[in-house]
Amino acid sequence: MKHFINPNDVDSVEELVQLGLELKADPLKFQHLGRNLTMGLVFFNSSLRTRVSTQKAALNLGMNVIVMNVGSDSWQLEFEDGVIMDQGKAEHVKEAAAVLGQYCDVIGVRAFAGLTDRDEDYKEIVLESFRRYAGVPIVNLESATRHPCQSLADLITIEELKKKERPKVVLTWVPHFKPLPQAVANSFAEWVLKTDYEFVIANPEGYDLAPEIRKDALVMHDQAEAFKGADFIYAKNWSSYEHYGQVLTQDRSWAITEERMALTDDAFFMHCLPVRRGLKVADAVIDGPHSAVIQQAGNRVWSVQAAIKKILEARG
């Protein structure tokens, strides 16, 4: 694996999931692999889980880690070609990425969606610029439209918890007052569609994910109906793709309650975190015995460690 930016970079989802489980059982097994190599982490946006779990994963692989907060540690970057840089942005990504590539052997990048220009966001200009100019492998630490480290951790968690070979997995929209990116939902859909799980997406009208993402997945606009017989409920808010970046409804009947969960087949509750309690999910659900959120977050170490391990091996 050369980069870990989007699903096209991955040969076998199945193999990565198994590798994640193997690393969880023996975290330091490949500590020799990254010895004297440097993992650079570049954050254009805030991070807690990703920041800490990725450092941990790189350290488990024996690497050194250097962390950069763009904006507070450094300055804003320009991404457009051919522009005269006489405004606020002091450096072009062409230089920034190429220079970081001189110092780091692998670079992780986090850069959220702007949510104002759909084409711009879906071009993945930041991550693809790093891929193009850095000269070293890039790991996506959540980009405008994808969050593969999260999705891989999600699949690892489902593999650990599933009670039947082919569980029913429901990705459901939950309400939020702010417009949030589609990255986690997109990524989860893409990755689950590479498994043989039964998969349903539940969201209000106007919230259908991009056609190239959801493909032929079953989309239901009735959450209660979708929950019937589910083994896993994956809750996440996202803003509209159709009316790009807008909050069309904050309908709280879509929040996850005990009553709603009672419709499932004793499903596990999943969420990528951070989660707003009360708003998106009832305390009784997230604190209950079928809540998988902490295990899921813990698995973030093994997912990114699996990705970096594959990258280090391909590096030769």
Added chain:
Amino acid sequence: MKHFINPNDVDSVEELVQLGLELKADPLKFQHLGRNLTMGLVFFNSSLRTRVSTQKAALNLGMNVIVMNVGSDSWQLEFEDGVIMDQGKAEHVKEAAAVLGQYCDVIGVRAFAGLTDRDEDYKEIVLESFRRYAGVPIVNLESATRHPCQSLADLITIEELKKKERPKVVLTWVPHFKPLPQAVANSFAEWVLKTDYEFVIANPEGYDLAPEIRKDALVMHDQAEAFKGADFIYAKNWSSYEHYGQVLTQDRSWAITEERMALTDDAFFMHCLPVRRGLKVADAVIDGPHSAVIQQAGNRVWSVQAAIKKILEARG
């Protein structure tokens, strides 16, 4: 020792002081103890000494260190139970602490007092939430009402410098224009009261520390009187406990001058730093031969290293 949050977590102050001195003599003696373990440092507030000395201590014990600034690196946390999180705070400490506990083997936390609600502050909601939810040992890097890493360094310093078995130690209030927490003063009083030193607290009326902190310590409202025969002067500003968080006086006659120090028995001057020169202490005192402030700050490494060492051993 399971945690290092308040004095109740400590079996023997005497033993910790001796361990600190031992580590100072041989910093890398226990470097094997933390090999491949991760120390997470979570800062809700600014830090210089604590930030750097704790990293140094963890490195001396062979640990990896991951640092998080809440607010700039990440987002604000919610601490209340049962709340509907539809305001600025994006994540509940229940998840944040539990997740960090998945990645880190020991977590240090700094979270200052709000100084508006006394009951709230004295409940130590941040540190106690981490104790409750993280699932791993917690080190107090200064909380609302305690600063045990500082107090242990203070006792180490007194042990190094004392010229008699049972020195007279004076904790004195000094003026400041801003309301400051009681944490350092509280902690120093509690820790000194666990030794057999002679102990006097000097502060203006209205500045008595909490009764459960000062216990039966001698409190004097006349600084000059208190200084007589003192071997150590520990200067610190704090805001009122009685009129909680208020600045009742900025009386500059309480600043530490050469004249005032002349009343002591050649006492050493101590302060936890940062200190505002001119305002709290005369340059001649802090720059003089009896100033212990740099040695005291240097001992911050050995105090927190002693605490972490005890925690690593108890972890088994």
Added chain:
Amino acid sequence: MKHFINPNDVDSVEELVQLGLELKADPLKFQHLGRNLTMGLVFFNSSLRTRVSTQKAALNLGMNVIVMNVGSDSWQLEFEDGVIMDQGKAEHVKEAAAVLGQYCDVIGVRAFAGLTDRDEDYKEIVLESFRRYAGVPIVNLESATRHPCQSLADLITIEELKKKERPKVVLTWVPHFKPLPQAVANSFAEWVLKTDYEFVIANPEGYDLAPEIRKDALVMHDQAEAFKGADFIYAKNWSSYEHYGQVLTQDRSWAITEERMALTDDAFFMHCLPVRRGLKVADAVIDGPHSAVIQQAGNRVWSVQAAIKKILEARG
């Protein structure tokens, strides 16, 4: 070498350049040298290249690294003597530097010019305070008037690329709308003047560098004339020394274009980065085959690693 603050701290520029090239060929050769030692990096200003390359260099030498952002991680420092600290600055550099010297074996400091008071800036109050109070070696990570880590990397790059024994090197001012420090230009001039290269400084009237910096270097106010026969074009904006800190002109005819480069002897284009494309240099030049900017940035690792290596050896 005791410190690496200004050219007076350096015995032999030639030797440092050779050491840099040696380290580039074998980065981990001296990894034993810094084992269990701590490099502290203190940033009063933003940084990308310096931040990451210095961490990398210290890691290559086997050191641990602790990074501090003054202002966001910590608080503002006071540098004046004898002041009553009753304003915004919470700690004096006397304590801050001395305390960091207790925790770190070598300290790197970045602190830009204020550009309002020339005497103040040229006294180098921040760096010289650290030299005076820290008690450990100091590395200049760009100060008010010097950037030796950059200049050494620049000379390493010229040595790698030069096609004749004594190349013609031109330092040229380029336009910018904001007042920028003279540090990079000053330093480059000082360091080149310690070599036997042919050296010309090109800048508009009113932009002559300080007399004690440029010494007897040839200063030309006609860029086209200066470029004739040049082997290296080093572009950099700086604000006026004479009318201190002012932007006297933004004359875009001083930007580096292909036409202007055609006057040289196939010169390499150099810039310390970040660079504003379009404003200071045409895309065709910086993206062209004679652009040395990425190689130059890459050499930042070897320059600061050479400096730290010399310091560690002198430390004994």
